[in-house]
Amino acid sequence: MSSHFLSLSRRIRKTHFTDRVIENGVKGFTVYNHMLLPTYFKSIEEDYHHLKNEVQVWDVSCERQVQIKGKDAFKLLEMITPRNLNKLTEKKCLYVPLVNSKGFMVNDPVIIKVSKEKFWISIADSDVLLWIDGIVSVLNLDLIIEEPDISPLAIQGPKSELLASKVFGSKINNLKLFDIDCFNFEGEELLVAKSGYSKQGGYEIYVNGPDVAIKLWDALFEEGKNLNVRAGCPNLIERVEGGLLSYGNDMTITNTPFECNLEKFVQKIVPNHCISARSLNSSKIKNPGKIIKSLSIDYKNPVYCENIWKVINKKNEIIGRVTSGAFSPDFDTTVALGMIDINYLNDEEDLFTIIGEKKYLTKIHEKPFI
């Protein structure tokens, strides 16, 4: 992975955990929501094997919360996502696409109901606060939007349940995927969800303020000594194997939720109070010409997709674009995510991905690798 030095400033925000992350030997960062996000510690491969076998603590403070508070908070949420929010409760958070009036993806966050009139939108990398500010600027809604000082910390990996129960008690073992509840940590009530940006299982803890942040980090490392706990971060190889989309990489504001394979999060008929209703209910958008797929590419050397890789057919016509990809040691192939022309999804024809100057045989998979 090519690297350059990143210069720091107030604009590129440190997190409450950044000093600990540096002490733990972080080797790279990216910038996500104007904030530092670690990219690897030992190497992407070593981090990958460790994540799939042990347990890691991740500084994902960059998943900023957009707090919507007030009488009209729920009404606003129903305007901005085409997903049915009936299942959203104080015990259950939801992954939702945010979609604009043209039917395009603004973000793909998780929504948390903190209390009756207070919600957090835990965002991917785009200024959702500004989008909502724009909507609210011209509507007379009774609500306050702000970014509270909440720093998500994730515990991920097969031993995450063991580690979490040591710190939060065995009650945490009862949480199912996307369940959320309050847990006591040294006198603080913290929201903990069974969620995270890996397929290895784990939790995301919504940490309020700098003091509890450091205490919690240190407690997790103290309790995790015998579990071989390490500082980690979302792992490119594992994420692509798992088919987890990255806003900004695999989808942008030029894509619809249908292109992004997010149809199951769009109501069959989107109700009219939703700003994307008219667009998403049109048959043209419901039947996209391309769709994101998991791919395997017959390229067997360590590689990371930093720019778009073109996917071509036998006639050398471009029929898709790979937006995330990495060589997977476990599957002994390069795994990838890319938007593919629907005419080629069930085709028997050989497809190829261009990496560097050469082309490599490419297979479309119905499901992610893990």
Next chain:
Amino acid sequence: MSSHFLSLSRRIRKTHFTDRVIENGVKGFTVYNHMLLPTYFKSIEEDYHHLKNEVQVWDVSCERQVQIKGKDAFKLLEMITPRNLNKLTEKKCLYVPLVNSKGFMVNDPVIIKVSKEKFWISIADSDVLLWIDGIVSVLNLDLIIEEPDISPLAIQGPKSELLASKVFGSKINNLKLFDIDCFNFEGEELLVAKSGYSKQGGYEIYVNGPDVAIKLWDALFEEGKNLNVRAGCPNLIERVEGGLLSYGNDMTITNTPFECNLEKFVQKIVPNHCISARSLNSSKIKNPGKIIKSLSIDYKNPVYCENIWKVINKKNEIIGRVTSGAFSPDFDTTVALGMIDINYLNDEEDLFTIIGEKKYLTKIHEKPFI
């Protein structure tokens, strides 16, 4: 300046000039509007002296354009900025604060009138496209918003006029500050403005597409050989000396234009069609409790402000915050920008800035250093 490795991905976009920037020995990047922006080449000090004496070419592609096109384009612009836009013409661009309904800064871009119904908002580091998308999502306006493939390239420094006239002809010498016009370059009509993020004079060229980008870069270096042209970038020391604000550093969405010393860009009575009218016309917001000032700090070693430095009074009470700062070789003092409690602006009392663990005598200046 402390540095860490930045990992690349599609989400952290390269520019059409990035390869040339790397060939020219860039040593650091930051991320700005999800895109790479160089931070220094030889060293911040060496770049600084060169910028103030010679001429540099800057890749400022990260100043993305938000294109507003359609019958209601101008109407929208009048909604989002409290500045009077009467002077905006196809020959004159304007620096404008974008302000939300609460009276807070969303961005501080330059607006360019490309044609009667087509405008570019050349933005600082926040997703203005999403803010406008939010506004337009709930209003029935006849316009299209998008980010065109336009990559600003700046020529900055005292010899910028010499270099620009070699490439664009002597007509360019007639441009005055914020004048903009079309200039021919190898058969392409390019918009060139007399503007830029330094106080050394210069131009910003709005380059369309990758091919002309590389041709123009190479032509500027070919023609600039005898002018000691170098690749450069906005220079922290020079910018702070010049009192140029940085959105995300010196002001955020928690600040009003009055706090940011931008009163001259706010109409005395903001008209009601402007979404910030009600807030900005209130006397409470018109009379802020703190305001951004140029400062000198009696600290004489090389230093860069990466986090906030607190400003205190004799009683050790916090009365301000430095958000950008650097040691200036030319002024032999640390120059800074910070938000200061208005009760201390005309005070004779000694003020101090805390850098590291120590405090250093601090003076407030009425004007920038250059």
